[in-house]
Amino acid sequence: MIYAFGDCEMDIAARELRRGGIVVRLEPQVFDLLGLLVENRHRVVGREELIERIWHGRAVSDAAVSSRVKSARQAVGDDGERQGVIRTHHGVGFRFVGTMAAPSAMANHCVAVGEARERAASARPSIAVLPFELVGAVGAYAAVADGLPHDLILELSRLHWLTVIARGSSFQFRSAAVAPEKVAAALGVRYVVTGDVEVDGPRISVTVEVSDTSTAALVWSERYGRPLGAVHEIRSEIASSVASALDLHIAVAEARRALSSPSNLDAWAAYHLGVAEMYRFDREGAERAAARFEQAIEREPGFARAHAGLSFAHFQGAFQRFAADRAAAIDKARRSAETAVALDPFDPFCNLVTGRVAWLIGDLEGARPWLDRAIELNPNYAQGKYASAWTRTLLGEGSRGRRLVDAAMELSPLDPLLYAMLAVRAFTHILQGETAEAAIWGERAARAPRAHPLIELIAAVSHGLNGDDEQANRWFASALRRQPDLGREAFFEAFPFGNDAVRVRINQVLHRIAV
Incomplete structure (x- = not known):
């Protein structure tokens, strides 16, 4: 990124300050301090934050801080009396107040790209x-x-x-x-x-x-x-x-904020509107979510989470059989996930969607490391724990899956994916042969807000395994009314159990009630 102000150009990547086209020699700490102030010019940077970022929290005197600030001022043609570029807020910290200017012709392209990223960053909550x-x-x-x-x-x-x-x-x-x-x-x-x-x-x-x-x-x-x-x-x-909790509630607040000015959406606003639509878990919501994420990507092509959101939306199209061409939807979900994780390999959401794509092709072992990494990056990531629980349960690790999904529900009891968490809990009981408990959790999952027809199939299977064909038939019929193309093939396509004995028991139930 290159910042231009007054007669100065500051090239962050090259660690170079130019004044009037001539390179100004700066000590590393002075350059870092000036860069910190420029990049955070929308706010005051406190003395303690300066020490944390420039001196990495080591004990330093006020005189040392003042000395670096003085050197930074001298480098850009400012001084402590005029304070036209770096302003002191006594008892608080410092703020960059210089006027940003057009950069040199040589740097125009870099600045255009940098400004786009800066706009996205400034819109970030x-x-x-x-x-x-x-x-x-x-x-x-x-x-x-x-x-x-x-x-x-x-x-x-x-x-x-x-x-x-x-x-x-x-x-x-x-x-x-x-x-x-x-x-x-x-x-x-x-x-x-x-x-x-x-x-x-x-x-x-x-x-x-x-x-x-x-x-x-x-x-x-x-x-x-x-x-x-x-x-x-x-x-x-x-x-x-x-x-x-804030992972969810601030996202909701951001979506409401975006709705207040829908004609002037930046990349982050479009992204949060996409997330709100994504959590509807129906065909129309998935389509609108994909459109919002594409809108965000158009405004900021390097926006990793928008690519991850687009993968999530295409995943829904394939997983819930919305897409007219399931293979094409899987390919779109895969390509968007690969782009997302390449742009930001340390974002838990980007790792989550990469793991979820593996579900679509039945590669549960391939999903596991991505989902584990999402949890490692954010141990409070309820949806990451749920996704890992689902994968491990389908792989036959019922006890591990139960611990993970219980942790997910404890972390986020009002999560948009709560219905799916409840369904995973039902699956863990199916795996352990605990059919009465499976029927209870399957019923709760199907009755939860946003539960889609595949979840109703889980309720049907859970009741059928428990010997209650009346309830099993009721939920199976409800699922078919909402989505007529569901059946045994769709169930195992969505939930590829690795345990052959469990597959046989479920298949017997589906044969019995699918009449």
Whole structure:
């Protein structure tokens, strides 16, 4: 990326600053500091964040920071009195305030590409986690007020689609009365997380709230009550739960934001509208989702998650038999997944869709490492745990599958894929020969919001294995009314069980009720 301001051009990739076309020699830390300020010019960068990013958290004096800032100012023709390029916010940090200019002709192409990426990045949702407030006498548990927000920052940073402000900057705001718009002005964030910690007798309570800084509206809130005990376990459990919840709730808020100005969508807005349609799990939703993801890719071709979303939409077309040409849908899902993971191999969603494509061709062993990697990248990724549970269960690992799907439902009890999680739980009982339990979970899955006809087939099989042909026939008939081309072939195409004995038992049930 090349940034142009005044008579300067800063080439980040080449680590070169040019002023009037002449290269300016800079110490590495001075270059890094200037680059950090330029790339985050929409907000104030705090002193602690500077130290974290430039000195990697080592203890440094204020004089050392001031010296590097002074050198950066001199390099771009600024000074501490004029502050036309780098402005000091006393007690807070520094902000780049120079006017961006057109780059040289030689750099035009690089800048055009860079600006497109920058526009996508600026549209990316951003969040700051503030220190929590202490309510009453919390005694030895006071550390939770800072420790839990720090844990949350670490967990939220695993979400590649969310920009998370570093602790050094967000922890400057310690007042309970700080207004969201003030945080937005200082840090340039769209969302802010606040909370409080209270000890009441033998219990500790933690309240967490997420607000939209542009409207001060509450996006999501939750109250956690736990017995006093091992504080580290309490912190870890709550941080995982909050991070998983925000993965869903902020995405919903972003879709609502995009709907408020549908005629002027940037890549991220189109992406979030695509996600909202994707979770309808029907033909029309899949088609509209694909169109939104293609719209996002058109605006930003290097947008990895938009390619991943497009793979997800084509997966639905093939898996739920929406697509007129299933082979073509599988190929589109595969190509989009390959593009996504090539653009961002560390995004859990990109790894998830790559693993899901392997399902479509029955390559469960090929799916396993991609889904395991998605969980490694984000241990709070409920949909990753669900997908891995499904794969392992079909491979015959029922106990492992049950632990994973239970963890997924605990992390995200209102997940759009909850119906599928419940269905996996039914499959784990089928695998273990626990037919009564399988019928209970299969029934719950088929009655859950967004459950599609294939899930009703699972309910039919579960009841049939349990000897209740009346319920089995009812669910089988319901599935056929919604999608007449379903049957034994479609069931095993969607759910390629590796256990031959289980396949035989299911096939016998389908033969018996498909009359």
